Amino acid sequence: MMIARTADQRRGWTILLGAASIMALATPATAQEEAPAPAATAASDIVVTGTRVRDPNLKSSSPVTAVTNQALLLSGSPTVDRLLNNLPQIAPSQNATSNRGDGIVSVDLRKLGPSRTLVLVNGRRMVPSSGLGIVDLNSIPSALLERVEVVTGGASAVYGSDALAGVVNFILDKKYEGLGLRAETGVSDRGDGTNRLIEGTLGASFDDGRGNVVLSAGFSRRGEVRAADRKGFGVSINGGSATAPAGRIDNIGLNPNPTAGSFLGTGGTARDYAFTPDGNGIRGFINSLPTATTPGDRYNFSNKEFLQIPLERLSMAALGSYELAPSIEAFAETYFTHNEVNMRQGESPLTAGTLSPTNPLLPQVARDMLAARPDPTANASFQRRLTELGPRLQTVTTDALQINAGLRGDLGRDWQWEVYYGYGRSEQTRVIRGGASQSRINASLLGCPAGTVEAFGCRLIDFFGPNSLTDADVAYISVDNAKDKTVFTRNAASASITGPIFQLPAGAVSVAVGAEYRKDSFRYQPDDIRRRGDLAGFYPSLPTAGSYDVKELFGELIVPVLADLPAIHRLTLEVGARYADYSSVGRVFTFKAGGSWEPIPDLRLRGLYQRATRAPSVFELFQGGDIAAQTFSDPCATVAPTGAARPTPTAAVATICQLQGLADPRTAGFTQIISTLDVNSIGNPKLREETSKTLTAGAVLTPRFAPGLSLSVDYYRIKVSDYINRAFGGVNGVIANCFASGVTTAAAYAAQPACQLLSRRISGELIAELPLANVQTLKTSGLDIQANYALPLDRIGLGDIGTIDLAGTATYLRDYKTVGQDYVGRISQNFGGIPKWRTSVDLGWRNDDAGVRLQWRRIGGMVEDISQRHIPAVNYFDLNGRLEVGERIEFYGGINNLFDRKAPLVPNQIFNSDTQNYDIVGRYLFIGAKLRFRP
Numbered sequence: 001m002m003i004a005r006t007a008d009q010r011r012g013w014t015i016l017l018g019a020a021s022i023m024a025l026a027t028p029a030t031a032q033e034e035a036p037a038p039a040a041t042a043a044s045d046i047v048v049t050g051t052r053v054r055d056p057n058l059k060s061s062s063p064v065t066a067v068t069n070q071a072l073l074l075s076g077s078p079t080v081d082r083l084l085n086n087l088p089q090i091a092p093s094q095n096a097t098s099n100r101g102d103g104i105v106s107v108d109l110r111k112l113g114p115s116r117t118l119v120l121v122n123g124r125r126m127v128p129s130s131g132l133g134i135v136d137l138n139s140i141p142s143a144l145l146e147r148v149e150v151v152t153g154g155a156s157a158v159y160g161s162d163a164l165a166g167v168v169n170f171i172l173d174k175k176y177e178g179l180g181l182r183a184e185t186g187v188s189d190r191g192d193g194t195n196r197l198i199e200g201t202l203g204a205s206f207d208d209g210r211g212n213v214v215l216s217a218g219f220s221r222r223g224e225v226r227a228a229d230r231k232g233f234g235v236s237i238n239g240g241s242a243t244a245p246a247g248r249i250d251n252i253g254l255n256p257n258p259t260a261g262s263f264l265g266t267g268g269t270a271r272d273y274a275f276t277p278d279g280n281g282i283r284g285f286i287n288s289l290p291t292a293t294t295p296g297d298r299y300n301f302s303n304k305e306f307l308q309i310p311l312e313r314l315s316m317a318a319l320g321s322y323e324l325a326p327s328i329e330a331f332a333e334t335y336f337t338h339n340e341v342n343m344r345q346g347e348s349p350l351t352a353g354t355l356s357p358t359n360p361l362l363p364q365v366a367r368d369m370l371a372a373r374p375d376p377t378a379n380a381s382f383q384r385r386l387t388e389l390g391p392r393l394q395t396v397t398t399d400a401l402q403i404n405a406g407l408r409g410d411l412g413r414d415w416q417w418e419v420y421y422g423y424g425r426s427e428q429t430r431v432i433r434g435g436a437s438q439s440r441i442n443a444s445l446l447g448c449p450a451g452t453v454e455a456f457g458c459r460l461i462d463f464f465g466p467n468s469l470t471d472a473d474v475a476y477i478s479v480d481n482a483k484d485k486t487v488f489t490r491n492a493a494s495a496s497i498t499g500p501i502f503q504l505p506a507g508a509v510s511v512a513v514g515a516e517y518r519k520d521s522f523r524y525q526p527d528d529i530r531r532r533g534d535l536a537g538f539y540p541s542l543p544t545a546g547s548y549d550v551k552e553l554f555g556e557l558i559v560p561v562l563a564d565l566p567a568i569h570r571l572t573l574e575v576g577a578r579y580a581d582y583s584s585v586g587r588v589f590t591f592k593a594g595g596s597w598e599p600i601p602d603l604r605l606r607g608l609y610q611r612a613t614r615a616p617s618v619f620e621l622f623q624g625g626d627i628a629a630q631t632f633s634d635p636c637a638t639v640a641p642t643g644a645a646r647p648t649p650t651a652a653v654a655t656i657c658q659l660q661g662l663a664d665p666r667t668a669g670f671t672q673i674i675s676t677l678d679v680n681s682i683g684n685p686k687l688r689e690e691t692s693k694t695l696t697a698g699a700v701l702t703p704r705f706a707p708g709l710s711l712s713v714d715y716y717r718i719k720v721s722d723y724i725n726r727a728f729g730g731v732n733g734v735i736a737n738c739f740a741s742g743v744t745t746a747a748a749y750a751a752q753p754a755c756q757l758l759s760r761r762i763s764g765e766l767i768a769e770l771p772l773a774n775v776q777t778l779k780t781s782g783l784d785i786q787a788n789y790a791l792p793l794d795r796i797g798l799g800d801i802g803t804i805d806l807a808g809t810a811t812y813l814r815d816y817k818t819v820g821q822d823y824v825g826r827i828s829q830n831f832g833g834i835p836k837w838r839t840s841v842d843l844g845w846r847n848d849d850a851g852v853r854l855q856w857r858r859i860g861g862m863v864e865d866i867s868q869r870h871i872p873a874v875n876y877f878d879l880n881g882r883l884e885v886g887e888r889i890e891f892y893g894g895i896n897n898l899f900d901r902k903a904p905l906v907p908n909q910i911f912n913s914d915t916q917n918y919d920i921v922g923r924y925l926f927i928g929a930k931l932r933f934r935p
Helices: 002-026 069-073 081-085 364-371 438-445 452-456 471-477 618-622 651-659 731-739 746-751
Strands: 064-068 117-121 145-152 166-172 178-188 195-206 211-222 273-275 282-284 306-308 311-325 328-347 349-355 380-385 391-412 415-433 435-437 482-504 507-525 544-565 568-582 586-600 603-614 626-631 676-682 690-701 709-726 758-760 766-792 803-818 826-828 832-834 837-846 850-859 862-864 874-885 889-896 924-933
Touching: 064 069, 069 145, 273 364, 282 364, 349 438, 435 438, 438 471, 482 544, 507 618, 544 618, 651 731, 651 746, 731 758, 731 766
Parallel strands: 117 166, 676 766, 826 862
Antiparallel strands: 064 145, 145 166, 178 195, 178 924, 195 211, 211 311, 273 282, 311 328, 328 391, 349 380, 391 415, 415 482, 482 507, 507 544, 544 568, 568 586, 586 603, 603 690, 626 676, 690 709, 709 766, 758 766, 766 803, 803 837, 826 832, 837 850, 850 874, 874 889, 889 924
């Protein structure tokens, strides 16, 4: 293994030297955050994200950030999420690489959630890959990507539901001609996290240019990064898991175990008992991880985990168009993607074992301890880490297909029309390995009572002590190849027309009107063993199925009010509205109103007020029930999972603890054994639509006295009413609300809304059920600041040797409030990390053939909620470049996280850090080449 790692490291440094050599030769090209307006010869070719009106003179009233294909090329990632996540307006997605997700690459504007950001391709919807309506960006063919336009501030009046936070529009090259090939490879300087990519595109026109066909295909592979291979990540800083390989008998409040002091003569008041390493004895549970010098009964699962999950992706696309008549064109688009991700977690924990005190394999000392309980015949609660089964493995494959076909054309006098039908289907299969049959384990722990032999062929297994299971035992309890299946289908149709309706002195008044229909259907079927809750190591899950449809009418109007007057170079107003009728929530209405004023050509003031809506997704309406773990702090605990002492609960809190079945923690004490609790999440068919009111106002300065300079500042304020989320904002909100309620009687406890959602297992562990509801208002506001400056060096007398580019983007988050709390500057269990400042600055040089760019990314400091630990600001630097050789070949390469800035350790996070915001891979090196043959 060491030899292989050394070879990998040599390969990594070889790539580094290669990338550095290219940049030394090239000093390559800058990828601009704000792309120039695309060239077009006809209004029908122009796409301005944020409006359906096609006007060559139109400037958006909403803030629009454009990212070029060149920037994607120089990001060093086979997926587009890394590039988009660098934009300060976008909250990074954890699901793309998380060992707890499914590999879906999503985009989340303003931290409102990926389901509130609408993803379009060439202005049309793509099929989602989850019941929440989230589009997997992996399904978008990067080989054809021209640019990405990001519109913030809501756009429901233009595009309909899901555009609550804004729109991300991926604009593809629909008229590609020639042959293009691209290959790329990259690796971290530790020799892991390897990326490979190869893609090709072929396009040609035919029949004297009346038709065009483009075919594209690509394959990429991303390697894993293991927690054990990163300093600070291989050992849980949160104390690991209380479910350890030796096994443990839990204390039950209503039938307590004897204290260690009274039973063993040592060990104080411990009432949870762990089996000794030889399996023949028991001892008071030692609530800490073992070290080289001290014993401990907790288990470190972190060194088994992936920090970055491996991904394989195969994508194919076919686009075509044909001019049926001089004013009518038929078009079709087909996209298909196959993704496969693999996840790896610590071995299955058995957390709900039921142990009979008469089990014939139980050591005598354990029998004696159980016999000393108030009810010596009652079954006991037993936990054990099933290390003999090996790590838990999950393989998630997603196949996504999107087909669009339609007609478009010119009616003359600058009027255009378009009709199309779209069909999309995504199918996801999750295969689970490394689980165990809960019922077979419990039958064995109960001593194979009458009936279990016939049902299971029951086998007595010695679970007491580590590594005690034989191969035959493992074969008896193992469950491999459990399969969950998810299918999402979408049928959509749209018809629209746009053009000028009359002329004013300042220009043409233009309108766009249309109608749309959409039907979404979702079906989730877990494996039967998961549905029954019989898969130890994996949470139970219930089936979900449902559908809804919507009929919509929309319209927009652009009015050039005044132009070429003193103090009014140009004044434009725009309004828009959309009426929708949902089968789920009924009729909704959205609108926008705003405009722009240019007092002089150098300065443009813009503003827009919008009322946007989002209908609940199929999954939110019909989710059957899914259990997952979430980090929390038990208010009843006097001892933390790490073994550290906690303050004694107040009398009011202690009363609620007793109402939940615990002894008074002020006198008896209570140890929180595990740092997570199980949360059962369910849907709600009575959900209403979310409604947002969004105001954006800003200024764009492009001074003529400084050619190449542009500055913009935009203020935004978003208020989302009837925000759909888990009750009380999540499980920590439920706990806080219940324990602050002051209830003192069983009747009052049963009537308290938050307390109704909490209960405890017989072992004392807290569990929760969380339905979705329209229970909150979310408010957020801030500033987006952008500056770009391009300085041709011949302007300062250095000759025609290129251009210096400086580009900066920053987002200042003023507030992010919900349920009476402001989450700005905090790392919370409900929302993750929300820094006050996110900044990105690029400095580069470029000419026609080469360029180099240095990027600085800064994430502001934050405070972790539970520990109140301050996490300082983190700075990352990326270096990349490109070099063209002749007209056909282009080389590029780079180093991300140039100075190998380590992710800061953050307590109360599963992976020891906030992996949404911080780079856990470390220094990463990549190199690639493009080849283009033009006709």
